[in-house]
Amino acid sequence: MKEMFTRPEKYSLYWKQFIRELNNFGWGSLGIVALTSVFMGAVITIQTIYNLVNPLVPMTAVGIVARDSIILEFSPTMMSLVLAGKIGSSIASEIGTMRVSEQIDALEIMGINSSAYLVLPKIFAAIFIFPFVVIISMFLGIFGGWVAGTAAGVISSTDYIMGIQDSFVPFNITFAIIKTLTFAYLITTVSAYQGYYTGGGALEVGQSSTNAVVYSSILILIFDYVLTQLILT
Amino acid sequence: MIELKNISKGFNGRSILSNVSTSFEKGHVNLVIGGSGSGKTVMMKCMVGLVEVDSGEIIYDGKQFSGLSRKERKPFRQEIGMVFQGGALFDSLNVEQNVMFPLSMFTNQTLEEKLERVNFCLRRVNLVNSNKLSPSELSGGMKKRVAIARAIATKPDYLFCDEPNSGLDPRTSIVIDNLLKEITEEYNITTIMNTHDMNSVLEVGDKILFLHQGKKWWEGTVEDILRTENQELNDFIFASKLAKGIKKH
Numbered sequence: 001m002k003e004m005f006t007r008p009e010k011y012s013l014y015w016k017q018f019i020r021e022l023n024n025f026g027w028g029s030l031g032i033v034a035l036t037s038v039f040m041g042a043v044i045t046i047q048t049i050y051n052l053v054n055p056l057v058p059m060t061a062v063g064i065v066a067r068d069s070i071i072l073e074f075s076p077t078m079m080s081l082v083l084a085g086k087i088g089s090s091i092a093s094e095i096g097t098m099r100v101s102e103q104i105d106a107l108e109i110m111g112i113n114s115s116a117y118l119v120l121p122k123i124f125a126a127i128f129i130f131p132f133v134v135i136i137s138m139f140l141g142i143f144g145g146w147v148a149g150t151a152a153g154v155i156s157s158t159d160y161i162m163g164i165q166d167s168f169v170p171f172n173i174t175f176a177i178i179k180t181l182t183f184a185y186l187i188t189t190v191s192a193y194q195g196y197y198t199g200g201g202a203l204e205v206g207q208s209s210t211n212a213v214v215y216s217s218i219l220i221l222i223f224d225y226v227l228t229q230l231i232l233t
Numbered sequence: 234m235i236e237l238k239n240i241s242k243g244f245n246g247r248s249i250l251s252n253v254s255t256s257f258e259k260g261h262v263n264l265v266i267g268g269s270g271s272g273k274t275v276m277m278k279c280m281v282g283l284v285e286v287d288s289g290e291i292i293y294d295g296k297q298f299s300g301l302s303r304k305e306r307k308p309f310r311q312e313i314g315m316v317f318q319g320g321a322l323f324d325s326l327n328v329e330q331n332v333m334f335p336l337s338m339f340t341n342q343t344l345e346e347k348l349e350r351v352n353f354c355l356r357r358v359n360l361v362n363s364n365k366l367s368p369s370e371l372s373g374g375m376k377k378r379v380a381i382a383r384a385i386a387t388k389p390d391y392l393f394c395d396e397p398n399s400g401l402d403p404r405t406s407i408v409i410d411n412l413l414k415e416i417t418e419e420y421n422i423t424t425i426m427n428t429h430d431m432n433s434v435l436e437v438g439d440k441i442l443f444l445h446q447g448k449k450w451w452e453g454t455v456e457d458i459l460r461t462e463n464q465e466l467n468d469f470i471f472a473s474k475l476a477k478g479i480k481k482h
Contacts, residue, residue, distance in 0.1 A: 010339075012337075013338060020325075098324075105278075110310060110311075111311055
């Protein structure tokens, strides 16, 4: 870790790596994030309506529940779990393959700090781009809920839109971003560590990739609880 | 010149290299030969600083290399080129970008200057019109040639080659051997090559070091090899009937 945070040999090449990772992590993840967000938003809305049996509870509550579930938990945590699967395994297998095919040794021979060159741009790119991805996920989740609810005819568009505007707490967004930044750091560091210390061959690269996803996911769940406990209570 | 003084290295209590002392001359192709597990690769990794020696000294042209920190080794790094067994080309970069990589990292040359050097190095290894190919599109021999071009891009003083012929057909092996020999003499580089390939031993080896069970078992020239009575070396070099026939004549 200490070796990683050293002065780059050449900023322009690190910048190029950073841009490449931004593209991979952001643009490359948008499809799966959009698909998951829309459907999860739809499911949350339909299930909330299904469970809303008390006629005294206004239908606008559906919008409130969908919005808060999506902003507080679904977008930051569930999306991070999805990204741990997609990006975490990709980081571990990329770096792991570089390790077993001696590409990391080649970097070291050239006098390049391989851990800094390979890992640092990934950490910064994830920390930078994940909040945008999660905010997009929030919008798409809420949109998915609106589409599903109105298309099925179980909630009017007015009720849903009034609900998502009702008693909105802006701090929830801040909280979601704090969680996202923490998860971005966890996913990239854990996965890069697993990849960097891969030994052996193709089989071990696969194991590192699996470990990266499993450990990142477990840490995301633990930190989700810890942060919620620390910040919201 | 690179000197090794009594270097030893072990892993988990098992000795891999034991008190190896030798020197490798400038402008010569120095071959390190030995069976699998004899310690050739570990010795090379010690020499380039990928693995730290347990004891002993590694000296580059009179300057101490072993025991230095990463920062202190930086000036040496840019003088070292290495050709790995599998080429170790960066998968995400094409041929041109691979060769240009060390130039981009360590020089302030303009793109035109870098391209000129890249094209020169690629021409030198007989690879033209391959600039935009990715490593996955290259044959084994082409990968080795790109790796050599990358290794010489920064005009190193020391060139290390870890089994550059492995996995290549005999004709391509000879091409790679001759290329390394020519480059060594042309640029007056200290070249150290690990090999199993007996053609290399007989064709390009100026000096030969034979490792056996992690120890320096024998060293000499090609002429010496043909006359040696060293049993282990003869068993290794002249293992086939054909080779035994050559030895007799």
